[in-house]
Amino acid sequence: MSGAAGTETGLQSSWPGEPAGKPPEKRSKLAIFRELPVLIVIAFVLALLMKTFLVQAFYIPSESMEPTLHGCTGCNGDRVLVNKLAWRLRAPARGEIKRIIGLPGETVQVTDKGVYITPVHGKRFKLFEPYIARPSNNGTLVPCGRSRSCPEGKTQAPIKVPPDSYFVMGDNRENSADSRFRNPPWIKRSDLVGKAFVKIWPIGRIGIVHLPAYAAKGAAAPGASQPAPVLPIGAVALGLGAIIRRQPS
Known part of the structure; x- marks a missing residue:
């Protein structure tokens, strides 16, 4: 019983800067919302760089x-x-x-x-x-x-x-x-x-x-041809930005 209780207590131990007892699922969701603005900025910058120097979509x-x-x-x-x-x-x-x-x-x-x-x-x-x-x-x-x-x-x-x-x-x-x-x-x-x-x-x-x-x-x-919207490139850049952000330091 004491071992099981100790294990349960260990699962609920707090992370630095987080209130004690917060479930990992909630911590993960909060982390995603905190990182979302940064990911959007990274995606926007990458999309501009790709459109300027590498690849651009055009319509006929x-x-x-x-x-x-x-x-x-x-x-x-x-x-x-x-x-x-x-x-x-x-x-x-x-x-x-x-x-x-x-x-x-x-x-x-x-x-x-x-x-x-x-x-x-x-x-x-x-x-x-x-x-x-x-x-x-x-x-x-x-x-x-x-x-x-x-x-x-x-x-x-x-x-x-x-x-x-x-x-x-x-x-x-x-x-x-x-x-x-x-x-x-x-x-x-x-x-x-x-x-x-x-x-x-x-x-x-x-x-x-x-x-x-x-x-x-x-x-x-x-x-x-005329430039097409940059949305497809932005979507790719958003994915790249997410990968960059999730790499371990």
Whole structure:
């Protein structure tokens, strides 16, 4: 009896700063409430750091990248994650999204037969673009390819892309406000956000952002997409903050 009583008394012994006899369950709940404001602050700081330097979510606001990326005014467009660290490690490559067509120093000409590129040191060639699409007879977008020609529209004069700049075009060529209609037509590298690497929403379209075979890995997202809410990143950061707080000192 005395041993049992001693054991029970030991379970109810007080912790430093806690009233004697308080059950461990209540102490645990109080500790959680005390730590919650700190966890929220940590999560907020981590989310800001991640959004600024590492990863940011964007949504696609228009149809300019159909059928690769879905978007339209007022609809539930695709959400993508963009790796913002990529541009610190390498330059954007041809074929990355928003589709990079011309690289710095190259000459680009859009014709009614297709897009032609003249490299800085090389011969002029026609760009093969299996990712672009045109409306079919029933109105749906059908991808182009070697067996189905997709005219680019009116032939334009050749454009020389200046240093640290890029000539970009949307996959939905008939509904894309891209470098063909800009003045100046190119986009500076400083305006590129990062490479879009995965679609995260809607659930039915979750997957990797694929690129043509000639393109380097990754995808450029030059601000045509709009920033999505930071809530998913904040949730991840909150979890990280909780882990950090629960580590033993």
